[in-house]
Amino acid sequence: xxxxxxxxxxxxxxxxxxxxxxxxxxxxxxxxxxxxxxxxxxxxxxxxxxxxxxxxxxxxxxxxxxxxxxxxxxxxxxxxxxxxxxxxxxxxxxxxxxxxxxxxxxxxxxxxxxxxxxxxxxxxxxxxxxxxxxxxxxxxxxxxx
Numbered sequence: 001x002x003x004x005x006x007x008x009x010x011x012x013x014x015x016x017x018x019x020x021x022x023x024x025x026x027x028x029x030x031x032x033x034x035x036x037x038x039x040x041x042x043x044x045x046x047x048x049x050x051x052x053x054x055x056x057x058x059x060x061x062x063x064x065x066x067x068x069x070x071x072x073x074x075x076x077x078x079x080x081x082x083x084x085x086x087x088x089x090x091x092x093x094x095x096x097x098x099x100x101x102x103x104x105x106x107x108x109x110x111x112x113x114x115x116x117x118x119x120x121x122x123x124x125x126x127x128x129x130x131x132x133x134x135x136x137x138x139x140x141x142x143x144x145x
Contacts, residue, residue: 043121046114050107051122059126065102068126075128082119083133083141086110108145112138 048057054066061068074081084092089104107115112135119138123130 041121043117044125046110046118047121050110050118054102054104059122062102065100066104067100069122069128070126072122072126072128075123075126076130079119079123079130079133079137080141080144082123082130083115083138084144086115086118087138087142087145108142111135112142 055061055069056066059069069075074085081092085104087106087108089106090098091106107118110118115138116133116135119133120131122128123133
């Protein structure tokens with residue numbers, strides 16, 4: 001193997017390794033120290049895993065692509081609005097009313113508990129005050145579809 005090809009492969013492997021390290025470091029931000037034990041905020045962890053890539057880990061969104069979540073009218077409004085958005089994605093928004101280019105996928109495959117945890121995390125973070133969502137709330141909204 002040529003030396004230049006070997007060096008390129010080494011650099012590529014280092015890049016992949018650094019990317020994996022960055023993901024692991026990001027995941028560690030979900031951990032909170034409580035009495036010497038590492039615990040996870042499950043809502044934050046689920047948000048980071050399912051929503052953070054588009055809406056960003058800090059909820060800032062991407063201009064003209066994905067909305068920011070700070071002081072979000074949907075997050076602070078009726079629980080059903082945020083639940084439907086998570087379940088249906090962009091299909092929960094009336095066609096032609098969104099200023100954002102990217103389509104949000106639906107997350108209907110998540111359990112009611114997982115959706116409740118994500119919705120609660122969004123409704124109680126990013127300067128939102130919408131409050132808690134329960135798995136019963138999600139089950140009711142899921143039946144409406």
